[in-house]
Amino acid sequence: MGSNGIDDLSLDSIRQTLVGLEDTIVYSLIERSKIARNSPAYENVTFLGFHGSLMDHLIQGAEAVQSLGGRYQSPEEVPFFPNDLPPSLVNRPNCSQELPAAAASVSVTRNISDFYVNQFLPLLVPKGDDGNYALSVSSDLVCLQALSRRIHFGKFVAEAKFRNDTEGYSAAIRANDRTTLTNLLTDENVEAMVKQRVAKKAMIFGQDVTLDDSNNSTDFKVDPALVSRLYDEWVIPLTKVVEIEYLLRRLD
Amino acid sequence: MGSNGIDDLSLDSIRQTLVGLEDTIVYSLIERSKIARNSPAYENVTFLGFHGSLMDHLIQGAEAVQSLGGRYQSPEEVPFFPNDLPPSLVNRPNCSQELPAAAASVSVTRNISDFYVNQFLPLLVPKGDDGNYALSVSSDLVCLQALSRRIHFGKFVAEAKFRNDTEGYSAAIRANDRTTLTNLLTDENVEAMVKQRVAKKAMIFGQDVTLDDSNNSTDFKVDPALVSRLYDEWVIPLTKVVEIEYLLRRLD
Numbered sequence: 049m050g051s052n053g054i055d056d057l058s059l060d061s062i063r064q065t066l067v068g069l070e071d072t073i074v075y076s077l078i079e080r081s082k083i084a085r086n087s088p089a090y091e092n093v094t095f096l097g098f099h100g101s102l103m104d105h106l107i108q109g110a111e112a113v114q115s116l117g118g119r120y121q122s123p124e125e126v127p128f129f130p131n132d133l134p135p136s137l138v139n140r141p142n143c144s145q146e147l148p149a150a151a152a153s154v155s156v157t158r159n160i161s162d163f164y165v166n167q168f169l170p171l172l173v174p175k176g177d178d179g180n181y182a183l184s185v186s187s188d189l190v191c192l193q194a195l196s197r198r199i200h201f202g203k204f205v206a207e208a209k210f211r212n213d214t215e216g217y218s219a220a221i222r223a224n225d226r227t228t229l230t231n232l233l234t235d236e237n238v239e240a241m242v243k244q245r246v247a248k249k250a251m252i253f254g255q256d257v258t259l260d261d262s263n264n265s266t267d268f269k270v271d272p273a274l275v276s277r278l279y280d281e282w283v284i285p286l287t288k289v290v291e292i293e294y295l296l297r298r299l300d
Numbered sequence: 301m302g303s304n305g306i307d308d309l310s311l312d313s314i315r316q317t318l319v320g321l322e323d324t325i326v327y328s329l330i331e332r333s334k335i336a337r338n339s340p341a342y343e344n345v346t347f348l349g350f351h352g353s354l355m356d357h358l359i360q361g362a363e364a365v366q367s368l369g370g371r372y373q374s375p376e377e378v379p380f381f382p383n384d385l386p387p388s389l390v391n392r393p394n395c396s397q398e399l400p401a402a403a404a405s406v407s408v409t410r411n412i413s414d415f416y417v418n419q420f421l422p423l424l425v426p427k428g429d430d431g432n433y434a435l436s437v438s439s440d441l442v443c444l445q446a447l448s449r450r451i452h453f454g455k456f457v458a459e460a461k462f463r464n465d466t467e468g469y470s471a472a473i474r475a476n477d478r479t480t481l482t483n484l485l486t487d488e489n490v491e492a493m494v495k496q497r498v499a500k501k502a503m504i505f506g507q508d509v510t511l512d513d514s515n516n517s518t519d520f521k522v523d524p525a526l527v528s529r530l531y532d533e534w535v536i537p538l539t540k541v542v543e544i545e546y547l548l549r550r551l552d
Contacts, residue, residue: 071509075327079327082320089369095389102369109368110365112361113358114434117341117358117437118433119434122435137347138433179391180374182366182371183374185369186366186371245509245511252504252509257500257504
């Protein structure tokens with residue numbers, strides 16, 4: 049995945065990345081669904097001069113560590129807490145996947161953590177508080193980073209579509225015409241297929257696997273309909289926001 | 301999971317936890333297998349006074365952040381870098397899963413990171429260097445923490461078995477008789493079943509899911525035989541080391 053990007057910006061290779069990220073997202077949701085809600089981890093408090101939730105605090109810390117390893121040198125990665133990230137200790141050898149600078153700055157991480165914590169998580173996890181907040185938050189971080197990669201990959205989708213129809217997009221961009229951009233970007237058949245496929249993945253990856261073949265269980269670890277809804281209500285619309293914001297800055 | 305432990309130390313609930321961790325391990329291996337080997341992340345160097353690999357450095361940092369969230373207050377969690385972990389910012393409300401103190405200190409994390417980096421990883425991942433070391437190391441961390449939870453859960457397995465046959469185990473413990481302990485702990489039928497089941501999970505969770513039902517693919521994301529081998533060569537033997545070390549300190 050790290051070697052994709054603008055070097056290999058065919059819609060086909062982008063599609064492969066997005067399909068792979070569906071698996072990543074489904075696995076991560078299944079893992080988070082095993083842990084209790086642990087609400088106190090999401091309530092705003094003040095720790096050692098940091099105001100926010102324990103989740104925010106731990107995610108900011110984890111991102112700082114990953115930044116030392118060069119995570120945010122990749123244009124595929126958008127941090128939730130971009131301020132004061134420490135510089136990378138390493139140089140990426142193949143850091144060739146550049147996007148236009150202004151356009152690359154598009155970020156919807158606030159929208160992602162907001163829908164995830166306040167709307168999606170209560171639907172995903174069992175009620176309760178087992179006190180192991182670090183475990184639930186590291187599991188949240190895996191979910192949030194996978195969702196963020198998927199949604200911000202919209203920049204590469206938009207770039208590829210722009211290259212395929214530069215004239216059509218340029219006219220709409222210059223006119224600041226979001227409706228036309230939305231229409232150009234939307235393919236309802238593909239969206240319907242994606243929603244069906246992620247539900248199927250939730251069924252296959254979320255089944256209880258036993259050695260005898262009495263796999264008559266319809267009891268999946270994560271409700272397939274909820275994974276479809278995640279894509280329908282949040283992932284697909286936010287990807288479109290990323291695509292449109294990217295395109296509106298594309299000619300700057 | 302967090303609410304299991306000594307409160308609910310039936311072999312049946314322990315078995316459920318171990319089976320659930322099989323899924324976690326298989327998902328995490330599939331995710332790591334998508335990323336290149338990225339060898340430089342595992343070579344020893346000196347950064348800012350820290351001698352070790354970039355992986356070590358990033359894992360130590362990630363554990364410090366998770367320690368602030370209370371991760372290592374749970375007896376199910378054993379850090380790879382236990383020195384100088386910061387104290388937790390939160391108090392666990394239900395921290396009732398205690399193990400005998402001396403016995404709880406058993407750790408095989410060095411063996412785990414050693415076999416993982418030097419023996420297992422080269423078999424799991426494609427060759428190459430995409431420069432995104434932070435991404436591969438965060439994926440390693442998920443694998444390593446899942447393997448560590450699974451292997452160190454041997455303490456709970458050993459405790460439950462000890463309670464079911466306190467006399468038998470106590471005699472062998474007092475005689476420091478590792479052979480008898482190994483025999484008491486080993487059930488070859490169960491081990492064979494576990495190895496078969498994890499291979500089946502690699503097949504089911506590692507298939508390409510498409511909407512048409514032409515699922516004739518035998519091309520799995522992670523080789524099912526490699527997952528069996530992981531359990532056969534490393535997970536099961538190291539779990540037994542944990543069980544025996546735990547028991548040898550059980551009467552202290």
